[in-house]
Amino acid sequence: MKAYVFPGQGAQFTGMGKDLYENSAVAKQLFEQANEILGFRITDIMFEGTAEELKETKVTQPAVFLHSVIAAKVYPEFAPEMVAGHSLGEFSALVANGALSFEDGLKLVSKRALAMQKACEITPSTMAAVLNLPDEKVEEICAEIDGVVVAANYNCPGQLVISGEYKAVEAACEKMKEAGAKRALILPVGGAFHSPMMEPAREELAAAIEATEFATPICPVYQNVTATAVSDPAEIKKNLIIQLTAPVKWTQSVQQMIADGATEFFEFGPGKVLVGLVNKIDKNVATTKVD
Known part of the structure; x- marks a missing residue:
């Protein structure tokens, strides 16, 4: 079975999506439609902007979404049997499997x-x-720290991202190193994604998601929150709202997709982080990067 996967924030790079725009009339039309929906020419920043300009959150997330979704839409053998996306990538996955329209997904x-x-x-x-620390040990240390710090991204065995208040994350990093972590490194991100710190954003996004129409998808989505196959639009919405303050169970999602019959993973969009993670989770499955 073919699994289509979509990257999240951090995969962006200068020039992203330019080849698609120049070589496909369908891609060009979708990019121009996106410029209109957003009210600014995001394509100018994607194709010619600096790394700094691309790092702005209001640019990064739509840029990664657009590159991913448009790459999937112009792929000649488009036939997913299951989809998943890492964090932001879940929105790309939901457009790819027909649960969300392109316009609603971008908004x-x-x-x-x-x-x-x-x-x-x-x-x-x-x-x-x-x-290089077991997931259980990371969770145990986070629970011992004063302040908010939680396991946020289960990326692959031996690679976990924690998230929370600055001082609590710093304290947790020291304890992780003492416990034998090969590395515990603060990331250059704008805040504590997938933690209770995102509660104000969750409330704001919930209203927008509730007001958006979701359709029954052509194939199941393995959602970050549950790491299981979901096809019911109401359940998809609910999990998408919870996702902002809950961990991304990427390791568990890939393992479940393989258990359910996935033999080949196709990554659509910028970078190739996800095919790398899939190979670390199970080196026996085939992976393909689609630009």
């Missing part, structure tokens, strides 16, 4: 980006990557 991603930016400005918060 929600733009609202999500702005809501997360606002939440980041309320309290100093951050994320950190922890390498």
